[in-house]
Amino acid sequence: MKFLAEVQRCASCGAPLPISLVSSEIVCTSCAARHAVDAELRQRLNAYSYDARALIHAELEARFHAAFFVQNERAAGPLLVGVVGSALMLVVGGLAVGVASHDPAGLPVSVLTLAFIPWAAFIASACRGWWLMFAIPRPEALLAFAVARCAQCGAVRTFSAGSATGTCEHCQGTLLVPVQLAAQLLRETGVRAAAAASTKRDALRAAEAAGHRFVQPLVLLVVLGVPVLLGLFAALVLLGGPRLPAAAGLTAMALPVVIAVPFVIRAPLAGARRRGEVDALADRLLALAGPRLTGRT
Numbered sequence: 001m002k003f004l005a006e007v008q009r010c011a012s013c014g015a016p017l018p019i020s021l022v023s024s025e026i027v028c029t030s031c032a033a034r035h036a037v038d039a040e041l042r043q044r045l046n047a048y049s050y051d052a053r054a055l056i057h058a059e060l061e062a063r064f065h066a067a068f069f070v071q072n073e074r075a076a077g078p079l080l081v082g083v084v085g086s087a088l089m090l091v092v093g094g095l096a097v098g099v100a101s102h103d104p105a106g107l108p109v110s111v112l113t114l115a116f117i118p119w120a121a122f123i124a125s126a127c128r129g130w131w132l133m134f135a136i137p138r139p140e141a142l143l144a145f146a147v148a149r150c151a152q153c154g155a156v157r158t159f160s161a162g163s164a165t166g167t168c169e170h171c172q173g174t175l176l177v178p179v180q181l182a183a184q185l186l187r188e189t190g191v192r193a194a195a196a197a198s199t200k201r202d203a204l205r206a207a208e209a210a211g212h213r214f215v216q217p218l219v220l221l222v223v224l225g226v227p228v229l230l231g232l233f234a235a236l237v238l239l240g241g242p243r244l245p246a247a248a249g250l251t252a253m254a255l256p257v258v259i260a261v262p263f264v265i266r267a268p269l270a271g272a273r274r275r276g277e278v279d280a281l282a283d284r285l286l287a288l289a290g291p292r293l294t295g296r297t
Contacts, residue, residue, distance in 0.1 A: 002026035003148035003181040007173035016173045045164040048182045055189040060282045062196035067136045076210035079129025084218045085122030086107035092229045106153040107249040110236040127263045134271030144188040146181050163187040
């Protein structure tokens with residue numbers, strides 16, 4: 001193993017020093033001797049910790065947005081079909097119901113049935129797409145890490161990205177991350193962040209393309225759907241059959257909307273909770289990287 005972590009011990013008594021890079025001076029807990037922390041060392045490790053933290057956060061942000069764009073791609077079909085179809089049924093069905101409601105005998109059940117079934121289906125499709133958009137999976141992330149040996153006793157110590165100090169579990173010596181190991185961890189974290197950013201861009205392009213694929217079919221649905229549905233409604237009105245009061249028909253048409261409202265409200269709230277979980281995950285990973293250093297924060 002090529003990395004050796006320096007052991008920080010008191011020059012007066014040899015006891016392990018409680019290194020704290022947030023302070024320019026440390027006091028030995030054994031003999032109370034005071035030791036200055038090298039300013040250049042503090043600056044170097046401070047910069048390393050800051051850069052690693054920024055990359056860790058950037059990776060999580062990119063992975064979260066990539067997951068959101070993937071859900072947008074999945075939601076594009078049912079959401080667009082549902083919204084356009086619902087608008088189509090609202091206009092055509094509203095015209096048919098308005099005309100038929102002037103009949104004192106009421107609204108033909110056949111017209112209500114023909115309007116209700118596609119109306120409810122389109123509402124359900126829109127709700128499914130809306131829910132899919134915010135059903136973002138939690139982006140798991142693991143810190144890059146590498147191992148070094150304690151220069152004092154040879155025991156193995158793991159350093160995660162952003163961690164500037166550590167304690168040897170064998171000899172209890174305070175260790176500083178080796179310069180080469182810190183550079184390696186920073187490179188690995190940068191590669192992970194760049195890969196996440198690339199995934200985010202690809203997911204965004206796929207989501208945009210998914211929306212464009214549905215433009216022509218939806219235009220065709222509107223162009224053909226309006227005259228076909230109006231013709232069917234007119235034919236059913238002329239055929240007659242059992243009838244219902246217009247108020248009962250309107251109540252039935254409003255039922256899918258009432259059922260859909262809780263789903264429409266809950267979906268963005270679920271997305272907000274997922275975002276909060278991602279932020280909490282970022283905080284936990286940054287905490288694992290070690291204490292926040294002074295200077296560049």
